[in-house]
Amino acid sequence: MATTRESTREQREAKLDELHERLTSAVEQLVSGEDWRRALAFAARFRARSFSNTLLIWAQHAGAYEAGRVPDPMPSYVAGYRQGQGLGRQVEKGQSGYMILAPVTGRFATATPSDPESWRRLGKGEKPRPGEVVRSKMITAKPAYVWDASQTAGDPIPEPPAPKLLEGEAPVGLWDGLAGLVEERGFTVLRVPHEGMIHGANGVTDYTAKTVAVRENMDPAAQVKTLAHELGHVLLHGPDQEDARQHRGIGEVEAESAALMIGAAHGMDTSGYTIPYVSTWAARVDGKEPVEIVKATGERVRKTALAILDQLDTVQVANGTPPGLDRDTPQHGHAAREPRRVEPFPEPEAQMASATPAIQRQGL
Ligand SMILES: [Zn+2]
Incomplete structure (x- = not known):
């Protein structure tokens, strides 16, 4: 017993x-x-950003917070102007975006991929020659602008x-x-x-x-x-x-x-x-x-x-x-x-x- x-x-x-x-x-x-x-589904629309762009966003968001332009010290969802519009959000008047670096890629072609000297850049719409392989590569970065969700107004942001x-x-x-x-x-x-x-x-x-x-x-x-x-x-x-x-x-x-x-x-x-x-x-x-x-x-x-x-x-x-x-269970103790x-x-x-x-x- x-x-x-x-x-x-x-x-x-x-x-x-x-x-x-x-x-x-x-x-x-x-x-x-x-x-x-x-x-x-909402969060999935924000692609992962590079580490350096994440740092750029954080630094500029901290500046905006110190200047009283955003309510929270941490950035939330950050999107480009058009992406924000696609989600039903408009940038509010007077809110300047955060500059990030958007990659610019070019297409390169070669018939001898193992030879680094042989790659040539393809022009816009240009087709590779027969027997050539094509690869895309980042050639430079150009400034692009993004806004934190708190700098925008519009449709509510779905949150878990x-x-x-x-x-x-x-x-x-x-x-x-x-x-x-x-x-x-x-x-x-x-x-x-x-x-x-x-x-x-x-x-x-x-x-x-x-x-x-x-x-x-x-x-x-x-x-x-x-x-x-x-x-x-x-x-x-x-x-x-x-x-x-x-x-x-x-x-x-x-x-x-x-x-x-x-x-x-x-x-x-x-x-x-x-x-x-x-x-x-x-x-x-x-x-x-x-x-x-x-x-x-x-x-x-x-x-x-x-x-x-x-x-x-x-x-x-x-x-x-x-x-x-x-x-429904009554509490005891x-x-x-x-x-x-x-x-x-x-x-x-x-x-x-x-x-x-x-x-x-x-x-x-
Ligand atoms: Zn824990």
Whole structure:
């Protein structure tokens, strides 16, 4: 006969499994929705730019921000004049574009491709001679102008649902419990005044410096959820871990799914943050559907969440029924609360651009 402790553990495992299934179907629902599809289709119309053009855009956007011409310090969608018109957006009066360098290519032909001296440039409309091969090559660059979406007006820009920061108090003792587990792994927990100190993120795990930093200018519920996420990174994604080289998207899905489970066991509903966050990162992993990614990480996530929950001496939801992902279930336990949704998160692309490999950042 199982002892009470063992049966409680089994119950908990079953609840975590159930919770993960609900997370998976919530992700599935989100990524199959119309808003999501439209946002992806929109983003797909912006081709990747060269590194030097990205730098040119950033520098000029920073100048426009300092001059008060654009509302956000980070560029969002950047398009040429005609491309913008094609998307139903007109450049607003008085907004000057950012200069980038557009490649100018020429066609070259030769009958002896291995001889670099033999290539001749073809004129406009000129056909190669019989037996000649033709290649295009960049010959120069000419200035072209692009505008940030915030410099234009017109049809609304489709955006995927963004993670919403949790609001309200943190469950009693949870911060200290999680911080203790982070410190057991040899990391120092730092609280920083604002996101400007940690690359615009909510939290950062630095495996080299052995620090976990969480910003303090958000509600305690969001801070403690962030710490749970970073603890997930500490336990699962250090450079010494087998899976250290996996796609960053998978790491983010794992850390945030674990944070959802830890939050749920303490009566916190993190779904307003977790579902868009997990969906967005899962969608960045090439070659698989987001739902497949979430499913594939389930076992690792559950094990990690279980190990964390076992080591905490916090008051956890009595009957193991977590709230969240199921609006019809009444909430139990003294820590149960309904977090409200506040400010949207910064632009995903902007956050991506400064990612460094030794650092796991939380925050889209
Ligand atoms: Zn993260």
